[in-house]
Amino acid sequence: MPQTQTTISVFLKDGSKKEIPAGSSGLDLAKSISNSLVKKSIGLLLNGESKDLLTVLKDGDKVEIITQDDPSSYEFLRHSTAHILAEAVQNIFKGARIAIGPVIEDGFYYDFEIPNHKLTPDDLVKIEKEMQRLIDEDQKFIRVNIQDVSKQIKEFKSQGEKFKAELLEEHKNENPTLYVLEDKSGNPVWNDLCRGPHITSSKQVKAFKLLSVSGAYWRADETKESLQRIYGTSWWSKEELDAYLHKIEEAEKRDHRKLGRQMELFSMHDETGPGLILWHPNLAFVRSQMENYWRELHQKNGYEIVYTPHIARTDLWNISGHNEFYKENMFYMNVDQQDYVLKPMNCPFHVLIFKSTRHSYRDLPIRMAELGTVYRYERSGVMHGLARVRGFTQDDAHIFCRKDQYVEEIKGVIKLVDLMYKGFGLEYFAELSTKPKDAIGAKESWDFAETGLEQALKEYGLAYKINPGDGAFYGPKIDFKLKDALGRIWQGATIQLDFNLPNRFELKYTEKDGSQEQPVMVHRAIYGSLERFAALLIEHFAGAFPLWLSYKQVIILPITDRQIDYANKIANLLKEKNIRAHVDERAESVNAKIRDAQLEKIPYMVIVGDKEVKENNISIRMRKKGDTGTTTIDKFIELLLNEISQKII
RNA sequence: GCCGAUAUAGCUCAGUGGUAGAGCAACGGUUUUGUAAACCGUAGGUCGUCAGUUCAAGCCUGACUAUCGGCUCCA
Numbered sequence: 001m002p003q004t005q006t007t008i009s010v011f012l013k014d015g016s017k018k019e020i021p022a023g024s025s026g027l028d029l030a031k032s033i034s035n036s037l038v039k040k041s042i043g044l045l046l047n048g049e050s051k052d053l054l055t056v057l058k059d060g061d062k063v064e065i066i067t068q069d070d071p072s073s074y075e076f077l078r079h080s081t082a083h084i085l086a087e088a089v090q091n092i093f094k095g096a097r098i099a100i101g102p103v104i105e106d107g108f109y110y111d112f113e114i115p116n117h118k119l120t121p122d123d124l125v126k127i128e129k130e131m132q133r134l135i136d137e138d139q140k141f142i143r144v145n146i147q148d149v150s151k152q153i154k155e156f157k158s159q160g161e162k163f164k165a166e167l168l169e170e171h172k173n174e175n176p177t178l179y180v181l182e183d184k185s186g187n188p189v190w191n192d193l194c195r196g197p198h199i200t201s202s203k204q205v206k207a208f209k210l211l212s213v214s215g216a217y218w219r220a221d222e223t224k225e226s227l228q229r230i231y232g233t234s235w236w237s238k239e240e241l242d243a244y245l246h247k248i249e250e251a252e253k254r255d256h257r258k259l260g261r262q263m264e265l266f267s268m269h270d271e272t273g274p275g276l277i278l279w280h281p282n283l284a285f286v287r288s289q290m291e292n293y294w295r296e297l298h299q300k301n302g303y304e305i306v307y308t309p310h311i312a313r314t315d316l317w318n319i320s321g322h323n324e325f326y327k328e329n330m331f332y333m334n335v336d337q338q339d340y341v342l343k344p345m346n347c348p349f350h351v352l353i354f355k356s357t358r359h360s361y362r363d364l365p366i367r368m369a370e371l372g373t374v375y376r377y378e379r380s381g382v383m384h385g386l387a388r389v390r391g392f393t394q395d396d397a398h399i400f401c402r403k404d405q406y407v408e409e410i411k412g413v414i415k416l417v418d419l420m421y422k423g424f425g426l427e428y429f430a431e432l433s434t435k436p437k438d439a440i441g442a443k444e445s446w447d448f449a450e451t452g453l454e455q456a457l458k459e460y461g462l463a464y465k466i467n468p469g470d471g472a473f474y475g476p477k478i479d480f481k482l483k484d485a486l487g488r489i490w491q492g493a494t495i496q497l498d499f500n501l502p503n504r505f506e507l508k509y510t511e512k513d514g515s516q517e518q519p520v521m522v523h524r525a526i527y528g529s530l531e532r533f534a535a536l537l538i539e540h541f542a543g544a545f546p547l548w549l550s551y552k553q554v555i556i557l558p559i560t561d562r563q564i565d566y567a568n569k570i571a572n573l574l575k576e577k578n579i580r581a582h583v584d585e586r587a588e589s590v591n592a593k594i595r596d597a598q599l600e601k602i603p604y605m606v607i608v609g610d611k612e613v614k615e616n617n618i619s620i621r622m623r624k625k626g627d628t629g630t631t632t633i634d635k636f637i638e639l640l641l642n643e644i645s646q647k648i649i
Numbered sequence: 650g651c652c653g654a655u656a657u658a659g660c661u662c663a664g665u666g667g668u669a670g671a672g673c674a675a676c677g678g679u680u681u682u683g684u685a686a687a688c689c690g691u692a693g694g695u696c697g698u699c700a701g702u703u704c705a706a707g708c709c710u711g712a713c714u715a716u717c718g719g720c721u722c723c724a
Contacts, residue, residue, distance in 0.1 A: 109719095118653065214719030215652025222721060226652055229719070257717095261660070270697080270715060329723095374724090379650050380715095382722065394724065491724065529724040560681040587681075595685035609683055619684080627684050 008059035026053045027200075030065050040067035042204070043076045043197050050075065052143055052197045068236045075103050080141060080199045081131075081208050081234035082108040087181060087190040088130035089230070093117055098192065099163040099218055099227055106244060107233035111216050113163070119228050124210040127230070135205050139181045139189065141198040146176045156193070163218060164193045207241035208234040251486055256538035257385040263543050263601070266386065275383040275390030277531055285551035286537065287530055291371060293423055294395055294527070301416050303369040303397055308349035310373060314339040319504055320348040325473075329376045346372035347498070347523060350398040351505045354519075359509040364519060365401035365409055371530070372396045386535035393530045399522040400507070403448070406520050410456035410478075410495060413524050417480055417493045420526050424537065425546075425649035427483040428492060430462050433470035440473055441499045449497040450476045474500035484540040492533075493526045544601040544623060546649045547640065552602045554581040554640070557593040559609035561585070566613045570606060573633055579640050581606075594621065604640070 026044040045064040082101035101110030156165035210232040218224040235241040265283035317323040331342040475497035482492040527533040558567040574581035605621040
């Protein structure tokens with residue numbers, strides 16, 4: 001008699017085998033393991049793919065139960081919260097059409113086309129209320145295979161859901177599924193075309209918040225429909241949500257634009273125009289330290305420093321191709337019936353310097369560096385403090401080398417990047433961007449350039465990620481991303497290969513055998529732009545710069561004006577050692593002086609009263625640690641000089 | 650550039666059509682202080698710009714400019 005199989009075997013995360021009744025779902029599996037697991041179970045990692053908890057398991061499946069403790073569980077939650085958002089929006093705004101609603105870092109968004117209504121922050125409150133109502137209704141997420149695709153497309157179209165119809169048409173051969181939300185009595189109340197996976201019930205959404213509204217385009221294409229986007233976040237508990245909101249607040253406090261005003265770092269003015277920065281003394285000092293450090297390391301590492309003008313005749317940009325390919329980003333001017341361009345890049349000038357003498361193979365590599373200020377027309381909506389501006393200074397350099405030197409040169413740049421970032425205590429990681437679709441240049445050039453970059457990364461031993469198709473049209477690149485104190489990512493150094501300019505300017509050098517060869521040209525920047533890097537430093541340190549970058553390093557606070565002379569004497573001793581010391585001579589209480597110094601984020605306060613004068617010592621208060629007691633002036637100077645020279649963070 | 654919001658004293662913000670307000674900062678005075686804010690007083694504004702509606706506009710309407718949240722683009 002043939003036996004029907006009544007049990008199946010699945011393999012758990014630890015590799016162990018588990019027998020369960022045929023037809024069991026992931027939830028059944030969890031139940032068979034423990035009750036506490038059931039409570040925390042959210043979804044499955046089934047044979048390496050994220051799946052609903054209710055997915056029916058098959059014999060031989062590898063199953064991992066995703067619980068709330070697992071970071072990937074938030075994708076289930078947030079994606080599902082996005083669906084509830086969409087349902088709520090459609091309940092409130094009849095005729096609203098839904099586009100897409102993906103999970104993003106720490107949250108989600110959903111795009112809508114809402115005829116005749118512009119969403120306001122007040123609407124978010126209303127929508128949140130409706131979402132809460134839906135959550136409380138305990139709606140079930142039911143996965144349904146779309147059997148008849150053309151029928152479903154018709155249905156979407158008849159409902160006006162043109163975006164969903166378009167998406168389904170596109171994915172019709174990928175076993176498309178629909179997620180239906182059912183109310184308590186099992187009646188379908190809403191659905192969305194979706195691959196899933198989802199949580200099982202709306203009730204699992206314990207803590208969510210809608211954060212902002214903004215504009216977006218259908219398929220991120222500005223020629224297509226303009227949509228309204230709602231951003232939100234969602235967490236397993238109120239505590240988690242509060243912690244997240246607190247983190248956002250902390251980030252806002254560090255915003256370099258806010259600190260820029262508070263700490264008198266920089267300003268911008270209507271009279272100068274947008275995206276043009278005025279560096280005030282406090283930040284100008286940070287910049288000069290950045291520049292000095294840069295100069296020192298570049299000179300030590302075989303770079304030669306050059307200066308080039310801010311404008312050049314359009315002729316130059318015609319040769320370089322910028323006047324053709326970069327036109328919409330350039331500022332033009334006409335003087336004495338001559339056309340000039342405000343430089344958007346430094347490279348053509350460096351190329352001209354290279355070209356103005358003949359080069360032997362022995363001369364190479366030539367590494368030419370400049371802190372070059374460039375101007376680029378940026379569209380009006382994109383400016384952002386120091387991080388995105390129209391005038392900025394690049395720590396630019398161009399390396400002209402032979403093919404056989406190329407990999408070593410790239411390794412040299414990586415080493416310099418590593419060295420420079422150490423001075424700021426910054427973590428970073430690398431990304432390799434390869435040939436894009438609209439690339440120019442021969443395939444051999446691209447292959448040479450890409451394999452060379454990759455080889456350099458490997459030989460240097462730096463981990464990297466590949467971004468296929470993300471290179472510049474004229475060559476591949478390595479990007480360095482910096483991580484700040486809050487874990488946020490900033491664009492840092494970039495290394496780019498350029499086969500375009502050597503061609504256009506017909507660059508040559510003489511080889512051993514007398515033949516004329518074209519040099520390889522590497523374009524690189526390590527800070528990227530001094531403006532953006534300064535923004536990063538402000539936010540990373542929350543304005544509390546390390547000693548070597550601080551404009552005011554020490555402030556001396558006499559307790560009464562009897563100690564002013566003594567305070568000035570100490571200030572002079574410090575100044576003799578090139579330590580930037582100031583005296584707060586105001587007729588304020590010590591508490592007020594301390595508070596002001598603390599708000600100014602001055603690293604060291606020296607407090608002197610009658611006691612210190614009598615004992616010829618000083619009392620130190622550190623910005624980070626508070627009162628650290630008394631010490632001698634000599635010891636204090638030694639401490640400071642060490643901290644400065646070591647660039648201690 | 651696009652979608653949406655905002656623009657009041659140096660800064661942060663209040664002010665729903667009828668004589669422009671607060672706190673901090675600034676300035677003057679008093680206080681001489683021991684580890685995050687002493688006290689009193691003075692001054693400071695064509696309410697982003699330009700037009701319109703109204704007997705009357707910071708407030709309503711429009712255009713422009715800038716900023717903010719995004720999109721797109723990017724160092």
